Amino acid sequence: MTKALCTSQEEVSAHIGNIVRSEINKNADYDLEKWIQSRVKIGRGDTILDIGCGNGKQVSVFSDLVGDKGKVVGVDIFSQVPGLLENAREKLAGKKNVELMDHSASRPFPQSDQIFDVITSCYSFYYVENVQDTLRECYRLLKNQGRCFIVGPSWDNSREFYDLNREITRQELPDNFSARLWRINNEVIPAAYEIFDRVEVSPFVNRVFFEGPQGVQAVEEYYRATLLFQEESGKHDEREQYAKEFVKRVQMEMQTNGRYIIYKRAIGLTLFKESKK
Ligand SMILES: C[S@@+](CC[C@H](N)C(=O)[O-])C[C@H]1O[C@@H](n2cnc3c(N)ncnc32)[C@H](O)[C@@H]1O
Numbered sequence: 443m444t445k446a447l448c449t450s451q452e453e454v455s456a457h458i459g460n461i462v463r464s465e466i467n468k469n470a471d472y473d474l475e476k477w478i479q480s481r482v483k484i485g486r487g488d489t490i491l492d493i494g495c496g497n498g499k500q501v502s503v504f505s506d507l508v509g510d511k512g513k514v515v516g517v518d519i520f521s522q523v524p525g526l527l528e529n530a531r532e533k534l535a536g537k538k539n540v541e542l543m544d545h546s547a548s549r550p551f552p553q554s555d556q557i558f559d560v561i562t563s564c565y566s567f568y569y570v571e572n573v574q575d576t577l578r579e580c581y582r583l584l585k586n587q588g589r590c591f592i593v594g595p596s597w598d599n600s601r602e603f604y605d606l607n608r609e610i611t612r613q614e615l616p617d618n619f620s621a622r623l624w625r626i627n628n629e630v631i632p633a634a635y636e637i638f639d640r641v642e643v644s645p646f647v648n649r650v651f652f653e654g655p656q657g658v659q660a661v662e663e664y665y666r667a668t669l670l671f672q673e674e675s676g677k678h679d680e681r682e683q684y685a686k687e688f689v690k691r692v693q694m695e696m697q698t699n700g701r702y703i704i705y706k707r708a709i710g711l712t713l714f715k716e717s718k719k
Contacts, residue, residue, distance in 0.1 A: 474593070475503040477646065478562060481712045482589040487511040488559040491583060493547045493576075494518055494566020498530040498540075504562070505537045513539050515558075517551075518566075520544040547576050551583060558583050561590040568594050568625040574633045577713075581637050584715040590638070594626040596645065596707040603704050607665075610687045626709050640714040648706040653696065661692050661702055 478500065484490060486509045495501050495516030504514045516534075520527040521544050534540050545551065547563075548571040561580050570576040580590050604615060614620075634641050652661050665688050692702045 474564065475500055477710065478564070478591050478593070479503075479507065481642075481644070481710060482560045482562070482591045484508060484560055489557060490514045491553075491558045491561045492516045493561065493563040493580075494569065495530065495542070496566070497526065498533045498542075500562060500564055501530075501540055502534055502537065504560075505534070505540050508539060510539060513541065515541045515543055515553075517543045517545045517547060519546050546570075547579075548572065550575075551579050553583055555582050556585045556588075559585055559588055561588070563590075563592045565594055567592045567630060568622050573625070573629040574637070577630070577633050577637045580713070581715055586715060586717070588715045590713040590715075591710065592626075592630060592634075592713070593646070593708055593710045594630070595623055596709045597624050597627050599623060599707045600704055601707075606688065606691055607684075610691065611684055626711070630711065631709075634711055634713050638713040639716040642712040642714075644710040644712070646708040646710055648708070650704045650706060652692070652702040652704070653700065657696065657702060658689060658692055661704075662689050664704070 484504055484507045486507070488508045489512060490504045490508060492501050492504065492514060495518050498516055501514050501516040505512075508514060514537075516530065518526060518530070520530070520542070527542065527544070530542055534542070547566070547569075561584060567573070567576070584590060608614065615623075631641075631643060652658070662685065666685060695702050
């Protein structure tokens with residue numbers, strides 16, 4: 443059994459973007475789906491499982507890649523997130539090869555063994571209760587020669603952004619927040635080496651640039667949308683004070699350097715099933 447650690451420097455630079463974005467949460471600089479495809483090579487007729495599919499951003503792309511003879515199953519905790527299923531249905535309307543399933547990846551999947559060619563999970567795997575259990579389920583569900591791709595934030599994701607927040611609030615990151623950031627490193631990678639036959643680890647750095655008044659507005663929206671802001675303080679006035687100070691610091695940095703940059707850092711894991719266990 444070969445278990446190689448592959449950290450591709452080219453992959454990092456290939457994905458560095460420098461585009462000004464005003465809607466960071468809606469549009470990433472890099473094309474995540476293209477990156478996934480370069481790792482797992484989804485083919486026509488394949489059967490795909492997307493764990494934590496959200497509104498179906500990846501499912502939609504995979505549906506086109508697998509074509510009429512293929513199938514994509516998008517799984518999410520739909521019944522626990524108001525409006526999510528409706529959003530996904532809207533986004534995936536007319537796609538006949540897509541099935542949406544209300545299921546928590548923390549529980550065993552109802553499907554039988556070895557039915558998926560590819561399993562993906564984008565920014566969702568760190569929510570599962572027991573990483574080992576869910577990874578074992580992925581292994582079970584994959585056909586022989588199947589591939590699993592998991593992407594999540596690296597421990598140092600947006601570090602500069604969080605450092606600034608720490609300076610302003612004089613508080614460490616909330617425990618559950620930093621625990622999520624470390625989960626890919628500390629839990630998913632070791633478990634993947636234990637369970638899968640081959641593992642490739644690829645870092646991914648994406649710089650997001652903000653410039654001008656629109657940029658300030660976008661960073662503020664981003665700050666307010668992060669769990670960081672929501673978890674930082676239960677007190678409304680205090681939170682507003684932090685947001686105000688945050689905006690001031692961003693403006694100062696823009697005056698000095700002409701722009702404010704968020705460094706989004708992710709880790710992609712490609713996991714291979716190469717033998718029947
Ligand atoms: C950050 S979103 C990512 C959505 C999508 N993959 C994307 O990249 O746009 C994380 C998703 O994981 C889902 N999720 C959280 N816990 C889950 C669980 N136990 N089982 C399945 N999905 C879960 C959430 O409901 C949410 O839709």
